[in-house]
Amino acid sequence: MQEGQLRQTYVPHIDGLRAVAVLSVILYHLKASWLPGGFTGVDVFFVISGFVVSASVDRLPAMGGWQGLLRFYARRIRRIVPALVVCLLVTALFSALFIPESWLSETSDKTGRRAFFGLSNWVLASTGNDYFSPRTEFNPYTHTWSLGVEEQFYLLFPLLFLAWSRGGRARLLSVTLFALATFASLGYALRLAGQGGQEIQAFYVTTTRFWQLGAGVLLYQAMTLARQFDVAPQPGRISWRSPLLLLAVAALGYGLWAARPGHSPWPDGLWPVLSTLLLLGLLHGHRGGWTGRALASAPMVWIGKLSYSLYLWHWPVFVLFRWTVGLETPLAGACAVLLVFVLAWLSWRWVEQPLRHGARGPRTHGRWVLLGLAVLVLGAGLQSVLVKQQKHISLSTVSRHPLDWYPYAKALKKEVPECRVVESSIPVVGGQARLLQRGDCPGGSGASGVLFVAGDSHALVYNELLRRKVVQDGGQVRLYGSGGCALVGMQGWRGANPACEAYTRNVIEDIQATARAGDVLFLPGLRVPRLAEQYQLFDIAQVQADLASPAAVQGRAAEVAAAIAQLRPLAERGVRIVLEAPKPVLPAPPYRCSDAFNRHNPICVNGMQIPRARTEAMRAPVLDSLRQVAAALPGASVWDPLPTLCPGEVCQPDAGGRPLYFDGDHLSGYGNRVLLPVFRDHLQRDDQRSSPTHR
Structure with missing residues (x-):
């Protein structure tokens, strides 16, 4: 052949x-x-x-x-x-x-x-x-x-x-x-x-x-x-x-x-x-x-x-x-x-x-x-x-109602067409930072202080709340965020993260260089372990056991001391520190479990609700540690979003059919809008309490 x-x-x-x-x-x-x-x-x-x-x-x-x-x-x-x-x-x-x-x-x-x-x-x-x-x-x-x-x-x-x-x-x-x-x-x-x-x-x-x-x-x-x-x-x-x-x-x-x-x-x-x-x-x-x-x-x-x-x-x-x-x-x-x-x-x-x-x-x-x-x-x-x-064309409620699910604040342009938020970047080694301020708006510039916001992805998710606050109150917001890097995170006992430690030092140094008396430093973050990732579930009983372990107790005590030492120079300068109390964490991610075609997905097997008593038990040791930090810093306070997000005996993923959360712990766009009034009230009360001191 x-x-x-x-x-x-x-x-x-x-x-x-x-x-x-x-x-x-x-x-x-x-x-x-x-x-x-x-x-x-x-x-x-x-x-x-x-x-x-x-x-x-x-x-x-x-x-x-x-x-x-x-x-x-x-x-x-x-x-x-x-x-x-x-x-x-x-x-x-x-x-x-x-x-x-x-x-x-x-x-x-x-x-x-x-x-x-x-x-x-x-x-x-x-x-x-x-x-x-x-x-x-x-x-x-x-x-x-x-x-x-x-x-x-x-x-x-x-x-x-x-x-x-x-x-x-x-x-x-x-x-x-x-x-x-x-x-x-x-x-x-x-x-x-x-x-x-x-x-x-x-x-x-x-x-x-x-x-x-x-x-x-x-x-x-x-x-x-x-x-x-x-x-x-x-x-x-x-x-x-x-x-x-x-x-x-x-x-x-x-x-x-x-x-x-x-x-x-x-x-x-x-x-x-x-x-x-x-x-x-x-x-x-x-x-x-x-x-x-x-x-x-x-x-x-x-x-x-x-x-x-x-x-x-x-x-x-x-x-x-x-x-x-x-x-x-x-x-x-x-x-x-x-x-x-x-x-x-x-x-x-x-x-x-x-x-x-x-x-x-x-x-x-x-x-x-x-x-x-x-x-x-x-x-x-x-x-x-x-x-x-x-x-x-989507069959997903998330895609059909993006303004409720995503904290992008895109509705602001239609709601307040005569006012806009001007955004610019701030160079920070190891993460990202944004400067938000009100552009040309009727009624003047409003407040003159700066709201510093620093934390992990939960800080970044407050994007809509912060933009709306800038439009309503004026002033500036300096937003620092890096995934997994909360300041005063209370989860350091789960393992050291040198990159996050370096990032938080850079953020604090940047804030110390620019903050003035009367400014506010808001520190949100995920401070209790997740019950559900977007792609996997965790054992709730094991999470609770870990939170009460000797390693966790010792780790939180060490973080309390470190946080006080790190934040005291700012507090003594007159910068008001606001620590966010732990929000509820859900046993399933709502954006993956809110449609008829995905409701029975294995990721949703635990349901999206969680008893308030369980949430209170999970966050109690962390909340106690945060209060210790606040008590040691002049003018500091703890803002607790739990009563607003979970007013009943069971914490729900939504309110009136509109989502409060996107996944198991990050807020949705609607959740941002629900929390904005109580967040503003907290800052105003703090301002009233502290005003005689800084007169």
Whole structure:
């Protein structure tokens, strides 16, 4: 058989390997403990892609120059773009229907938009959240990172493979170019792995993944140069092939089981890559015993043919289940997997196959490229439209009533059109700070003092309250905030945070340099442990036990002494210190549990209400510590929002059907508006009490 005929022979075990790869990824994403290293199925895909794209290009008649490039890109567009665009647009539609804007989803829209152009991996690399973090698990476009890597590889591939098509010695030039690029990429991956703290960058970027695709290309080139395609096995040689096949299968199984988060693509991507190279090399042209027969079996081949669509659809389906009914129960998991296979088959049958093999479409490669680019641009535009129209089409009460849920104070422009808040930035090392002041408004400038607000994300969430206060009372607000860094947080016993300690020192120094007598320093923050994150629940009994532990008691006592020493210079200067008493923390995040489609999600199993008696018991030791701080500082006080937020025997997530909280502990926009009058009253009473002292 001639070499050209061999290159055109269908190789079923490659589809079988694709099936192994996609099933590993799906199983891992369904429940990571079932196959802890299943995410390295993507590494298997990369090797296969490098091998197959080389064979695909090599079997075509040689075509150099621009025509060769256009043919390559046209074929890649027909293979990748149609199914990708359909999946991304459907995902964008259902995301707009069911997924509200939140910390968990704040990078999703940008990831989806860049996915149309094969750049989502760079977006994800820049977010600071690795592949295994909650924000990526709730992003319906996370899986497109690997498509971005492949698409970027395809931009380079024809330039490095061009010499191969010319034959002869030019092939050695192509091999040399790929070898250099592959080993450079591997070296870069090794360098990042050795530096530490570069795990996110190493996982996502093409420069650390090229070696896996390049390995597949080099295998094809080496096998072709050695003329080992479809050479019948000699009876005397079968003895060494079988042990190597067994070793390759064992290495693949080990890699898919033992790979660890934070150790990919090096070193834990090595086993999937080596095993895939061995299987591709050993099985090509050979039955390969039970290994070859298993991979070439009808079910495996069928799954392998659907692998691209299965990969495209499984992740958004799983993520949408997480956002709505949940994915934890066996029934939910089974329904999700069934839906994935149905959507994948529909995509393969009606989108992939007709446009990949059908006669419809432009007749020239150049027109296919232009059409593909136009479809990508149009798709990205449609995705942006869906994002902008979310308020009008969403089924989520959060998205339909953003003014109540989000503390952005956007309603102020309509409520007080003749007055605006002027915002500017304040440089503070380690965090962010904003200066809010009233612009040109009827009635003069109002108060002249400065309200300093410093704390964690709970300080930032008072954004609407503070903006409304500026409009009503005038004066200035200097807002300092950094997530997890409360001043006088009373949770230092849970573990030291040097970055937060440095940030709070910088904030206090900045306030000391600018505060004057009569100014107010308001210190809000999360001072009791959460009962629910946006993505997980905590044991309430354990939280209460931790609060009463000797470590907590000693830690709070130390923080009381430190806070008094830190704040006394300000208080003695005449700056009034206002400490926020702990607000109720809820056992479930309201924004994830307030719709009919998500009310029974496992994140909502504890309900959103909490008895006031339990809240009082949780916050009592913390409140006592805050009162000790206030008693030791002249003019200091503790402001308690609990009576307003929880007037009855049960603390509710809403009031009159409008949300008081966004998640388990952060206030909503409506919650800001509810607290504004009592906060102003507290400051006015403090001012009246302290005015004789500062006359």
